[in-house]
Amino acid sequence: MESIKGKNILIAGATGSIGAALVKLLMDSGANVFITGRNEKKIRQVAISNKISGEKIFAADLSNEEQVKQLKERYFMAMPGIDVLINASGIGIIKPVEQLTEDDFMQTINTNLYASFLLVKTFLPPMKEMKKGLIINIPGVLGKVPMAGAAAYSASKYGLVGMMQSIREELKRTEIRITNLFLGGVDSAFWDTIDLRVQRDKMIIAEEAAKAIWFLCQQPASGVVSEMVLQPFNHQAI
Template sequence: METLKGKNVLVVGASGGIGGKLTKLLNGSGANMYITGRSAEKLAVVAQENSIGYDRLFVMDIANEAAVNETVAAVQAACGTIDIVVNSAGIGIIKPMDTLSTADFLATLNTNLIGSFYLVKAILPKMKEVKKGLIINIPGVLGKVPMAGAAAYSASKYGLVGMMQSIREEIKRTDIRITNLFLGGVDSPFWDTIDLRVQRDKMVVAEEAAKAIWFLCQQPVSGVVSEMVLQPFNHQAI
């Protein structure tokens, strides 16, 4: 395992259920933390709980290209090189096609896929300069297997997987590593606004999901975990 002490880590979506738990683990391991989220209030709580200075938190909507570019530039100006980027930002709209609106579909793509494009586009040039870095995305199992009602969500996550696999081919001559984490159901605020009968008590708890990402952040540079799958024991889709 590689130490995280002194590593510059950017967690995008740190105000979410998994992102908040992950920030605590990474910060406790001695990483230099920079965090983003859409909610200023939730982000401030995460920062306070982890004694992260307000100069290291950025209110940012990943679907806003200007905001992404500004945030990444500010982090790079502060630390030089971002060693690890974890993209845990995303939205989930689960609806059947007869109620899924065009606005729903576009909002999902703009955040989960196009926003991820903005992020990678902003961070990759600096990583290519130093020829190293780690990028972790969380497509979830719906980026591998379909589910009724997940047309928009799966479209965004399948697209994310394909995009990152293609980028991986472009950076083969560097030590930049790309990992996709396929999480099954995680008991997090993701489900709070989804009108679907689910057994949250049988899902993976958010802290365990965060521990999986924490583990991936510590993998030695001599190898790369291209994919990891973590699902509830009672509902293995892959």
């Protein structure tokens, strides 16, 4: 396994339950971490908790092309390169299709799919210049199997999987690796605004989900983990 120590890592979605736990794991392992998220106050809180300097944080709406360009500028002012891009950002709107508004649908697509496109499109060229890198996305199990009420969410995550598989084909002759992590139910803030009867006490805890990403950051140089599935033992969808 490769060491994380000294690796230059960008974490998008660093304010979420999984993202915040991941920041701590990577910092404790000696990584050089830059964090971003939509909420500036939360980003600063995560930075303070992990002793990340102010020049290594940037609040941005990743579905806004101009803000992603600004993120790149800020990132490379503070970081010498990019070894790992981790996209842990996203939203979940779970509703029956007749209750799903056009705004719900487009917000989901913009946040989970279009933002991912902008992020990869922006940070892939520097990886190509270095001729190596690792991109980790988290489609979740709803990027593989459908669920009632998840029309918008699954559309965005299936789209993410297809997009990254296509990009992987473009990168076959490079040392840039792509990994998709299919997480099942995680006891996180994701469920706070979703009106479903779920057993959160039987879900994966956010810290364990973060450990899976931390593990994926240490893939051996001679191989790649194309996909990983992590789901609650008592509720396996795949």
